[in-house]
Amino acid sequence: MANYFNTLPLREQLAQLGKCEFMDPAEFTDGATYLAGKKLVIIGCGSQGLNQGLNLRDSGLDVSYALREAAIRDQRQSWKNATENGFTVGTPEELIPQADLVLNLTPDKQHSAVVTETVPLMKKNSCLAYSHGFNIVEEGMQVRDDITVIMVAPKCPGTEVREEYKRGFGVPTLIAVHEDNDPRGEGLAIAKAYAAGTGGHKAGVLMSSFIAEVKSDLMGEQTILCGMLQTGSLLCFDKMIEMNVEPGYAAKLVQIGWETITEALKHGGITNMMDRLSNPAKLKAFDLAEELKTIMRPLYNKHMDDIMAGDFSEGMMEDWANDDAKLLAWRKETGETAFETTPASDQEIPEQEYFDHGILMVAMVKAGVELAFETMTAAGIKEESAYYESLHETPLIANTIARKKLFEMNSTISDTAEYGCYLYNHACLPLLSDFMSRINTDVIGRGLDLDDDGVDNQLLIEANRAIRSHPVEAIGQTLRGYMSAMKKIT
Amino acid sequence: MLNNIIFDRACIQFNESFSLREIDWVIEPGQVWAIMGASGSGKSALAAALAGAGRVTAGTLRGLVADTGVVSLESQAALIERERLRDDSDITDRINEGTPAREILDEVCANAKLQSRLTRLFGIDSLLDRGFGKLSTGETRKLLFIRALASKPDMLVIDGPFEGLDARTVPVISELLRNLANDLPMVLVINRLDELPEFVSHIALLEKGRIKTTVNSSDTTAMAALSQLFHLQTADIQIPAAIPGESAPPLDCNKPLVNIRNASVRYTDNLVFENLNWRIEPGQHWQLTGPNGSGKTSLLNLVTGDHPQCYVNDIFVCGHQRGSGESIWDIKQHIGYVSSALHWDYRVSISCKNVIISGFYDSIGLYAKATDLQQEIAVQWLEILGLQARAGQPFNQLSHGDQHLLLIARAMVKHPHLLILDEPCFGLDDLSRQLVLALIEKICGGSETTVIYVNHHAQDQINGINNYLTLDGAT
Known part of the structure; x- marks a missing residue:
């Protein structure tokens, strides 16, 4: 895999770097409805993974967690977090193939391995979300053409993401669409709905780029x-x-x-x-x-x-x-x-x-x-x-x-x-x-x-x-x- | 305690807006004092001063006892806050369930034998390995009691000894304190005259930060006068109107308001309850009772949607089958809610008036611009509560009791379809309690709101509530 940024012409590099604008709250009047009825599967049940999932579900979305078979068998902490909070838990093999949106909320370093394992399981025309773009930009991960790739990154720790949501507010959030992976042009709509589902739209959303x-x-x-x-x-x-x-x-x-x-x-x-x-x-x-x-x-x-x-x-x-x-x-x-x-x-x-x-x-x-x-x-x-x-x-x-x-x-x-x-x-x-x-x-x-x-x-x-x-x-x-x-x- | 504690025209500053003024008070060895007065009069402040809180700005305060054991809402809040700060989920990326109860006790324990006797007596010996975050409000209160007693204090200050405790525990504590009172100096803050233990020897009555009078409890004439003072008639109150067109969409009155079927709440190591059924028809008011830890709050949180396991149970509430794509705000728009957990969570910088207005938006804090009508109604509520002068003051500078009154108004302000009052009189003095009970009675008499009411006090009966659900505590 080659550094993605370095493969781009200077013009494109500058355009991507210069992307970041504050979005008008009026762009979020539909809230999370774009994702209503869709299946969301989260990989990773740590602080960001769990708390984002709680918010998304409270916004009316269908959320479940894909955990490794060993984590489920040994009833590890991630399994406990997800089940005690009333979420459906399954192995990637069980859950990913049904998912319309897969949220990768694992640490950076695991991204290459996780994404390489996950993408082949994903159904045609589904969407993969990151909360950090290192894997795409620096490691040059190439994701299958039919899959939409987006990023939604709340700019606060997981517990705060939850606390602010429960208060009826949210935390500032950055969203982006990976333009090489937006085959149906719906990346922005999904990212906006995801951000609204976590409450981010109430505190302000920045539209940026992976780069x-x-x-x-x-x-x-x-x-x-x-x-x-x-x-x-x-x-x-x-x-x-x-x-x-x-x-x-x-x-x-x-x-x-x-x-x-x-x-x-x-x-x-x-x-x-x-x-x-x-x-x-x-x-x-x-x-x-x-x-x-x-x-x-x-x-x-x-x-x-x-x-x-x-x-x-x-x-x-x-x-x-x-x-x-x-x-x-x-x-x-x-x-x-x-x-x-x-x-x-x-x-x-x-x-x-x-x-x-x-x-x-x-x-x-x-x-x-x-x-x-x-x-x-x-x-x-x-x-x-x-x-x-x-x-x-x-x-x-x-x-x-x-x-x-x-x-x-x-x-x-x-x-x-x-x-x-x-x-x-x-x-x-x-x-x-x-x-x-x-x-x-x-x-x-x-x-x-x-x-x-x-x-x-x-x-x-x-x-x-x-x-x-x-x-x-x-x-x-x-x-x-x-x-x-x-x-x-x- | 061998010496007297002497307040000599002491002025004690607590925050910008509150100070105790010119307190003259002597506590002699062998006396047991109760501090009483309206909410906001300075009861808790005076109790805290005995443990060294506040700054003496004039006069003197002598003879404080170094090892003073304290049980109060403030010490409970401090423990909750400490646990919140200790929560390192964001750092370790592992969800933290809180310090185990045992460790919290062991931190200050000076008498392990007494500690283990007390944990058995209070019936929490089976909970010692549970994380603090998993304990109910009543259970953390018991924990504080044991902590204070087992630290072998030279003096005991208890702010609201019976607050938040179930009927089973009240006599236990009462008996325990009676025995201790023989050789341990004790000051209690008592909110209600009917909770005044008979072993109290003296009463200090506070008003607006001053000691209005002190009474020797053997003086029957003085005691009668005191009792009259505590039973003033509640004025004929009018509940401020709802805002037309702004309330939640109407509900189908042929469907139950709440229908919970075969519900359970369980954790990996603990079953809170199971096979629970509860159907509430519109206009059918309920009282919910049960000992501490029996799952009352968990059950109510299944209704409000604040308990995550509401998604794995068969729950219909306010027109929605839970987990069918509705958002939490679709549910909350129909519900007014007050509980001590909400009170702990209400940690935002906000004015008193806006706390009431936040009830229109179901938010903690206010994130929208209030309309003129909403402002007007909030002012009417402040008048009912007698807090109009504090409209612009920061919420967190008010006494705990006054804060609670504001949260009750917040819950009622939008005339919700379902009003859930989880121990609404928690920490309130007699007058405020009568006011709150009168308000609830008014609401029960109307037709638009259905009430679920939780309390431990058999005396706090409400006309119009005829349905009872009792949780017996499966654990």
């Missing part, structure tokens, strides 16, 4: 989302230890800090995150971020270039073929870092203190989000995609660190994200060593110690203008507006 989704998703996860947070965690923690900050406090400041800081990001973008700082701290964070952006820009460019050229996936698939040798070694290495092995203290840290004592962390988030966004849009990816794959998802990853630190974050995010994260981390640590040697505890660990909070008016005006006028802020405001227009009636 735009994959290239932006890979870029986001390996740079700002996982890479920057991992590198930042290690650097900030080690610096505090070097400066004799109490280790338990340092571990907690970093572990919970990302989540607390990016919660402000989630609600009001970089502007709001920066506004949580005092004026002198804000100027400090602004300067640090500018410096970080200058140092790290070549690294972000390299990641984007490798993703576009297909070099990244090629390297990673070599490691897959080599029993994940590099990945497992790196995972082990992360597990042994000082940050990872130092337990966070039980001491309460007030919410504001995470900002006041974590100025450098705020600067890292700002620099990482802006750089990832700038690099993606410069490569032809639309601002909407770039926003979702950078700023929007940062709080979600920060949340996994808050719960289980880096080792766990890495073993539980997708293997693609993890592999990319290590590449980034290994390049970024040495890149920032000189910068870090000039850092002191005023920006990480203890906070500014000023007698006077005064700042120069002109400097503050300029910094605020620069923060507010960054393109990620403009698109962010629009998209957050769509998502929460109704939610904000409080």
Whole structure:
């Protein structure tokens, strides 16, 4: 199988990358009716698989789960999840041949095997849905001509997909149709009905392409989302230890800090995150971020270039073929870092203190989000995609660190994200060593110690203008507006 | 407890909108206190202050006991919230059923013998290996009781000792507390005068964040006055009208409203009930009873569609055979629903008025623009509840009792074909309870709404409810 993106002419590559638009809610007035009476079979009964299935069924659709014979025989957790929730469960051989729509909700790495096994069982003129396009775009999976191939990707974890649905709302969702596999021109209608069945249409649906989704998703996860947070965690923690900050406090400041800081990001973008700082701290964070952006820009460019050229996936698939040798070694290495092995203290840290004592962390988030966004849009990816794959998802990853630190974050995010994260981390640590040697505890660990909070008016005006006028802020405001227009009636 | 606990003109701040003011109160060793008052008067806050909650902004508070065992809605909510945060399904991609009950008990246990005696006494010894997420509301309440008692506290604070417990358990707890009261200082929050245990020695009556009066329970004159205060006449209330043309489509009145045939709810390791039949005709009001864990909530969730096994049972509800292609919203448009589970789930940032309006949309939170008429009706409801001044306030800043009143209004606001009230008086004081019962009675008297009512209190009878279903607890 060859990298699909690389087989396309430049014109087509650019057209596909530039696809991403917010759909008008009026396009969803028919809800899920296009799929009414059709048979939906889900492969994979983990968090996304189960929760999407519950929503689709509550929207009136016929949903069942195809599990491996061994999982059914041994009554494994996936079997328990599906049967206790009252779903029909069967083997792929039993269920797939009747399916009008097969939803592949297994992890990326299994896609090749799952799809290769599933497609021959699928009936003529049926539809295969993905929630991530890696298998099609990077691995070049070719699906039988008569089968429609679509993607529906809710941009939130599975439990949230369910919770929001039960409230009568939904989560933002990205949909796409694989144009090479749309023989009857019904791909969009199916994708829209599927998105509506999960409740996504209430929170906003983005129409994108397989290519735009994959290239932006890979870029986001390996740079700002996982890479920057991992590198930042290690650097900030080690610096505090070097400066004799109490280790338990340092571990907690970093572990919970990302989540607390990016919660402000989630609600009001970089502007709001920066506004949580005092004026002198804000100027400090602004300067640090500018410096970080200058140092790290070549690294972000390299990641984007490798993703576009297909070099990244090629390297990673070599490691897959080599029993994940590099990945497992790196995972082990992360597990042994000082940050990872130092337990966070039980001491309460007030919410504001995470900002006041974590100025450098705020600067890292700002620099990482802006750089990832700038690099993606410069490569032809639309601002909407770039926003979702950078700023929007940062709080979600920060949340996994808050719960289980880096080792766990890495073993539980997708293997693609993890592999990319290590590449980034290994390049970024040495890149920032000189910068870090000039850092002191005023920006990480203890906070500014000023007698006077005064700042120069002109400097503050300029910094605020620069923060507010960054393109990620403009698109962010629009998209957050769509998502929460109704939610904000409080 | 060897010393007195002394509140000396203490002002205690809890959140932006609530503080206790100028509390003068002395608790002496050997006394058993009950805190009483209307909902929103600060009962729970005062109890929480004994466990160190809130910030003293003026006056002093001395002599608090370090090891205070607490049972309250807040501690129950905190445990539920902790479990929600611990749920790592999205990280591990494995569905998490929650911490086993045994582990939750063992976390703070200081007396294993007492713990195992209590689990037997409360009849939950067979549930110890079950995940927290699989326990009923009443069962988690029992768990909290055991946790608090077995941690060997030096003082016990219980906010609503009998709330959410079945008739079988109430006397058990009552007896247990009576025995403990001999040598363990105890403060109880009591919502209803008829639930005041006779071993209570003193009563503190709260009003708007202040202690209005304290009464020695041996003073019969003072007790009579107190009783009168708790039995004010419920004003002649008018239920705000439905909005014409906006209610759910009419149902065929020749068909049953609900018809459940041979239903069962089971998990791999547990059968909740089986062979259950229940047919509800339009206008036929029902009362549902049964001990904690007998499956009342599961049964009601089969009706509302909130239980996933509604799709594997033979269920006809509000014009739809379940699993025939209808959506959950097709069902919910006919149903008004209130339960403690709904209350726990109602965790969104929203104003009080919009909580009521969300009943028109069957949503948790409000995601549509309300019409003028809907706003008007919501205001009328707020007036009935006496909460008009709080219309714009965030829902989560209200007391638990007031929040519950709002959710009851939310359930009634659209005049649904089927109104399901799962322990609607849970945590309400006498006045609010009388108000709610009067509202239900009014609705039962009308012709458009059929009521299913669940409660544990034999006293809370409602005129017009003549059909009874009792679950005996197959487990």
